Amino acid sequence: MSTPESTGNDAFVKATQDIKTLSKPPTNENKLKLYGLYKQAIFGENTTAQPGMFQLEAKYKWNAWAEHKDKPKETAQKEYIALVEKLLAEDKQ
Template sequence: MSAANFEKAVAVVQGMPKDGPVQPTQAEQLKFYGLYKQANVGDVNTSRPGMMDFTGKAKWDAWKKEEGKSQEDAKKDYVEALLAVLNNHADDEQAQAWIKEITA
């Protein structure tokens, strides 16, 4: 899996329409977030957000789950996770186009 595949996958995730046919679950979105942070920053380097910051804690926890993973492995896992989501919507034309774009 190349860095270009990862960059394409990130662009697809960030560009997915909120009301489009492919809707990653909240758990899948957190997985993408954790892998993205691990791929770009490395291990968690901040303290866990406060008690009332529910979103921040969920994101921090998702990133923490990826701790110890190399940045290359995180990039590979990100692409594989996105392809798994897209393959669940393989009957959708947009999902098929994204799969081709990412794997090209």
């Protein structure tokens, strides 16, 4: 099973831990962005079957991951780190 640690990117590993320190949960929109970037950074392309129309949560997650199609894992990691840093900075205000 792939993990953040398996990427070899210490900054990405730190970001996956830092996001848990927010004083309030991110918005649903940001949760989906984080989810899609995380999945692309860890697993690469989304090759799973698209969920059915009645599986709303699964469909939102699938779409969030599919938005990053053809994005290199390293780019997804950098974007994930940048989003976490932005959310942490907003959290301190």
